[in-house]
Amino acid sequence: MIILEYQAMSIRARFAPSPTGQVHIGNIRAAIFNWLFARNQKGNFLLRIEDTDLERSTPEAIATLLDVMEWLGLDFDEKPPLYQTSQLQNHLDAVQKLLDKGDAYKDSKGGGEEAVIFKIPWDAERIPGVADTGTIQVPVHPEVPVVVSFKGVDYAGVSAKGKPAPGGACLAGFKNLKVLDAEGKVLFDIAGKEEQILDGSLVVELPGAAKLDFTRRTITYHDLVKGDMSKPLDSMRDVVIVRSDGTPVFHIANVVDDITQKITHIIRGDDHVENTFRHIMMFTCLGAKVPKYGHLPMIVNAAGKPYSKRDGDAFVGDFRDKGFLPEALLNYLALLGWSPGDEREKMSRDDLIEAFSLERVLHAAAQMDIQKLTNLNGQYIAEMEPNAFKEMATKFLQVHDWGKDLDDEYLTKVCNLMQSRLKKFADVDQWKYFFADQVEFDEKNLAKQFKEPATRDAIVKIRSAFEAIDFNAEAIETAIHSVTDELGIGQGKLNQPIRGAVTGVGIGAGIYETLELLGKETTLERLDEFLAKY
């Protein structure tokens, strides 16, 4: 039944980032989940660029955003995307509508220009999900007067230590309000005075109040991820929607644009949960249908803190620069805070789309594990077409002065030998010994391999044995074995010292194949260099 309803509606989800030059992991994850959801539901995935921060929203920043989305394969429908700056008049019109209907008022704080404030409606029952939840009493600090006006009820609560604690909320939070003093005497009763309070003609200030008595109203919505969420109106304040300089703030712009784009499902970060209650009210006051909401848990860094725009290495571009594949990153990120419910982990784009559901998204924050991402990336690399692998490797080799203009045939062989060992493309910097004239010796490794003075002598013998042979892997192995046999040592004992002397490092592909690839000339040169140095 539910599925039928979904299909009939044709869902529309969106990603609405503000382009600030860099896209971080937490942000793009929201895009991924929206995309996965939309594709899974055969709906539309829209992009809206919230570029109202003129300082940071440069054309380059927007290009970066689009670039990253394309790289990850997050294709969006209805191009070009909606630019929020183009909607200014729309936002202002909506604000005027609210003003006209009495759902917003103008106010100035400290005598400046007037800002526009969205008023949480006194007749809040017209908002879906609002219900009375009983009469309650809240203690207030007698030293601070209670002020009741159309802007709300201001008072000081009582802290654990008996000190005044700042409190107060929108008027709508206090249905059937009575203000009582310490003896329980009624200082103020809103009954019969609603009109005057609401139209601003009456503002009451009540010193010596001890208690607020009112009918609490709570707004509840069903979150597609987190389940039922609710919040009492007496913990909400009216919200600024237009700054005193005349520019609309996020809340109204976001809601109006969602109406404009006919968004049916809003999937966004956890940090917006509290905004949702107010946004639901705005949708309703603007005469629009309230969309469905789903809030994603945050992704946190190794310190357990959410990634912020300042978090150095959490930018999507950095992962690309380090040689992570888009499929691997997408796969990994989809698995942060979500799982298909079975034991699959390596999943293709289509697998993910097919398996995705918001109901299976977790409620708790997830920590990024670079090692697991790296492992997954290695799996994707291992499966790459050799040509595609070579192409990528070439790109990453080119950043090194020893990695430019490489011989194609030689490079192909190196790639074939090394593909299974590479976890991320930036690690091709370890291939230097294949291409550079000079090797860098790993002193520590050498010290380990050449503990025995006799080993160096063996290298001398190896060198002359190499000189005489036709230089292929098989002959190389035979030559090495003849030396080990002659010296009466284990057949593989010399392999690592040879590797150290020729490549400078302690790990790599099979040494016979490696030497064959390097060629006789280079191998002998490297051995000479080694012998001259050590």
Place this chain on the structure above:
RNA sequence: GUCUCCAUCGUCUAGUGGUUAGGACACCAGGUUUUCAUCCUGGUAACAUGGGUUCGACUCCCGUUGGAGAUGCCA
């Protein structure tokens, strides 16, 4: 302070009243391979805590602790 939410191995997670609490990454040991990587085998490692409810709680309820978010004329 107040409000909202969250809590299974180090990390990502499976688990919806009865399981030897499963898998993956990482780590350790062993095997295969000329080192490494791959591959195979095995191992260490978790239900934050205290109360309930129940014949029986990781699972349901309440408290505590811990964490996150919100409380902006930021988004």
